[in-house]
Amino acid sequence: MFNRVVPFAAIPLVVLASGAAANELNPDVSVTLDGYYKQNDTALSHREEGFGLGHTELSLSAPIDDMFSGRLTTVFEEHDGEGEILIEEAYLQTNGLPGGLGVRGGRFLSQVGYLNGRHLHEDDFVERPAVYRALLGSHYYDTGLRVNALLPTPFFWQVGVEAFEGDQLSEGDESIGVYTLNTRVGGDLSVSQSWQVGLSYLNNRNIGAGETEEEHEHSEEDDHDHSHGALYTGENLYIADAVWKWSPNGNAREQQITLSGEYLYADDLNEYATSDDFHEGWYVSGVYQFAPQWSAGVRYGEVDLRAPHGDHFHSMNLQETDVMLAWSRSHFSTVRLQYTHQTDTGFSDADNTVIVQYVMSLGAHGSHGY
Amino acid sequence: MVTDMGYTRWCFVVLLLGLASMPARADFQVFACEPEWASLVREFLPEAKITTATSYLQDPHYIEARPSLIAAMRRADIAVCTGASLEAGWLPTLLQRASNSAVQPGRPGLFYAAEHAQLHAPHDHVDRSMGDVHPEGNPHVHLSPDQLPAIADALAHRLGQLRPEASGDILARYIRWRGRWSQHRAEWRQKAEALQGRSIVIQHTSFTYLLNWLGVDARFELEPKPGLPPSASHLSQLLTEPGLKNVDAILIAGHQDPQPANWLADQIQKPVLVVPGTVTDSGETQTLAGLISMIVNTLEATVQEESGGSL
Numbered sequence: 001m002f003n004r005v006v007p008f009a010a011i012p013l014v015v016l017a018s019g020a021a022a023n024e025l026n027p028d029v030s031v032t033l034d035g036y037y038k039q040n041d042t043a044l045s046h047r048e049e050g051f052g053l054g055h056t057e058l059s060l061s062a063p064i065d066d067m068f069s070g071r072l073t074t075v076f077e078e079h080d081g082e083g084e085i086l087i088e089e090a091y092l093q094t095n096g097l098p099g100g101l102g103v104r105g106g107r108f109l110s111q112v113g114y115l116n117g118r119h120l121h122e123d124d125f126v127e128r129p130a131v132y133r134a135l136l137g138s139h140y141y142d143t144g145l146r147v148n149a150l151l152p153t154p155f156f157w158q159v160g161v162e163a164f165e166g167d168q169l170s171e172g173d174e175s176i177g178v179y180t181l182n183t184r185v186g187g188d189l190s191v192s193q194s195w196q197v198g199l200s201y202l203n204n205r206n207i208g209a210g211e212t213e214e215e216h217e218h219s220e221e222d223d224h225d226h227s228h229g230a231l232y233t234g235e236n237l238y239i240a241d242a243v244w245k246w247s248p249n250g251n252a253r254e255q256q257i258t259l260s261g262e263y264l265y266a267d268d269l270n271e272y273a274t275s276d277d278f279h280e281g282w283y284v285s286g287v288y289q290f291a292p293q294w295s296a297g298v299r300y301g302e303v304d305l306r307a308p309h310g311d312h313f314h315s316m317n318l319q320e321t322d323v324m325l326a327w328s329r330s331h332f333s334t335v336r337l338q339y340t341h342q343t344d345t346g347f348s349d350a351d352n353t354v355i356v357q358y359v360m361s362l363g364a365h366g367s368h369g370y
Numbered sequence: 371m372v373t374d375m376g377y378t379r380w381c382f383v384v385l386l387l388g389l390a391s392m393p394a395r396a397d398f399q400v401f402a403c404e405p406e407w408a409s410l411v412r413e414f415l416p417e418a419k420i421t422t423a424t425s426y427l428q429d430p431h432y433i434e435a436r437p438s439l440i441a442a443m444r445r446a447d448i449a450v451c452t453g454a455s456l457e458a459g460w461l462p463t464l465l466q467r468a469s470n471s472a473v474q475p476g477r478p479g480l481f482y483a484a485e486h487a488q489l490h491a492p493h494d495h496v497d498r499s500m501g502d503v504h505p506e507g508n509p510h511v512h513l514s515p516d517q518l519p520a521i522a523d524a525l526a527h528r529l530g531q532l533r534p535e536a537s538g539d540i541l542a543r544y545i546r547w548r549g550r551w552s553q554h555r556a557e558w559r560q561k562a563e564a565l566q567g568r569s570i571v572i573q574h575t576s577f578t579y580l581l582n583w584l585g586v587d588a589r590f591e592l593e594p595k596p597g598l599p600p601s602a603s604h605l606s607q608l609l610t611e612p613g614l615k616n617v618d619a620i621l622i623a624g625h626q627d628p629q630p631a632n633w634l635a636d637q638i639q640k641p642v643l644v645v646p647g648t649v650t651d652s653g654e655t656q657t658l659a660g661l662i663s664m665i666v667n668t669l670e671a672t673v674q675e676e677s678g679g680s681l
Contacts, residue, residue: 100470156438196436
């Protein structure tokens with residue numbers, strides 16, 4: 001938790017220091033405004049009912065020299081009326097090391113799974129799927145080191161390892177609390193279709209070191225705790241992901257269909273866990289951008305959890321269906337209407353809700369990943 | 371600690387695999403962001419293996435940094451792109467993810483055409499309320515009869531620098547290309563006489579360099595702001611423009627939605643001309659000179675028809 005909460009008063013300073021528009025020597029400044037109105041509270045959600053601010057970001061990025069580039073992303077969040085600033089990214093990235101190697105150091109989003117490495121403002125739905133919210137705290141970022149290699153194959157094949165401090169996922173004593181391995185391959189099926197599949201493994205070494213008491217307390221206050229770490233963890237987390245995109249003649253400007261899905265499985269929940277005790281969840285999502293400014297999407301996801309209670313576990317599960325319609329005036333503004341339907345076992349706050357959200361991007365707008 | 375050892379070993383395997391598999395290839399790999407630059411490279415270095423990131427059916431502002439392009443960028447000896455922020459939505463991600471030291475900014479393997487041209491309409495002040503305006507100026511420079519020789523010259527020299535053993539051939543092909551271009555330019559200049567002072571409606575500033583050169587007035591645009599799709603309110607406002615009576619046609623690119631142009635064409639009883647925004651895969655428009663000739667001929671034929679009809 002160290003240094004994670006910076007006084008709220010720091011915001012104006014940061015803004016002043018970078019108030020001028022990006023020029024050739026100043027870093028690119030970008031701000032993402034995310035606000036919403038939500039009708040009801042829902043289970044495993046990071047957004048409370050009523051009007052609220054979501055993931056409001058201030059980001060500075062620039063090449064440092066011909067070898068390194070860097071990025072700082074601070075996130076302003078509000079919970080129960082208390083504001084806080086989190087540092088979500090503060091990293092350096094190498095450019096063009098020999099052998100297709102890329103190294104990233106500092107704080108950054110882990111690349112496990114398909115969604116986790118993406119910024120939240122790029123998402124097609126208001127919140128990440130339930131299984132991401134439960135097992136990764138929506139998006140897992142931490143302080144550490146990443147080494148990626150892009151293999152010189154005719155198709156896209158990347159392998160990567162990350163080592164993290166681990167405290168952003170679950171607190172513990174290990175100096176390197178989390179390791180991840182990740183590989184993804186992808187290519188084109190035709191000029192209109194492209195795909196990517198990935199496999200990831202995350203080893204959480206802070207689990208299973210006799211921390212069950214604390215785990216127990218955490219789970220008691222799940223519903224009100226706004227911890228940014230994951231609420232449900234296991235020593236091993238496996239993720240499989242797949243994405244397929246289609247647009248006529250590859251012209252994504254006019255129309256595009258994106259189908260994506262992921263499966264997550266976590267086991268060795270704590271020292272009492274047997275082979276029957278594991279967390280598991282998946283989602284599939286389909287988004288159709290049917291005109292340059294309009295897109296509609298449906299997502300269904302489930303998560304089955306085993307909440308630790310002393311030496312035994314309680315089963316919980318949540319099924320969630322989201323339907324959304326989004327309008328983007330330009331590439332830099334989106335207004336989204338979403339309906340979320342939840343059914344559950346073991347959650348006290350599952351509900352259905354309507355959400356209206358805006359995501360606005362000010363200033364420099366970095367390029368997006370696939 | 372057993373697992374610890376396992377991971378350390380895994381890291382090494384990954385590192386070694388990445389380092390050891392550095393390819394030793396004889397062929398010259400080119401990554402062209404747009405097909406116009408692929409066609410130019412093909413003129414000067416026909417044996418190059420070229421991957422083209424976009425086609426004439428795609429809007430080059432809006433493609434994605436998809437896996438196949440990352441793999442192609444990883445292999446590239448040179449990346450030839452427009453620059454001037456045209457590819458700002460996807461090229462930086464490709465360059466970063468591909469980790470190819472040959473094509474990083476500042477290295478000779480990254481060629482931006484716009485750096486070798488005088489761009490129209492550069493802006494000292496740009497904000498997003500103006501639409502997707504590029505501060506560097508209009509990046510759609512590939513159809514400029516006057517600017518292209520300077521770009522081609524720089525590209526030929528860059529290719530020669532990266533491929534010294536072929537530089538003599540590259541230069542010879544460039545000089546021949548330059549001669550043919552000058553001939554074409556003289557033809558277009560002749561045909562432009564009939565087009566002087568004519569007026570057409572365009573959708574986006576894609577053809578502006580050529581139209582300006584031809585002396586065609588292209589001040590009416592279907593897009594309310596650069597990069598925003600045509601809207602009903604903008605089109606009805608356009609209809610009230612007094613100058614709209616004098617236009618001869620509506621010119622759009624093949625990758626643009628024809629509906630707004632067709633709607634306006636019905637209202638003002640003028641033809642819609644759909645031409646490729648850049649070079650195509652085959653036919654007469656597969657070279658830049660062929661494409662410009664095709665556009666000039668299309669405009670000329672339309673103007674003659676319109677004049678004939680109104681007499």
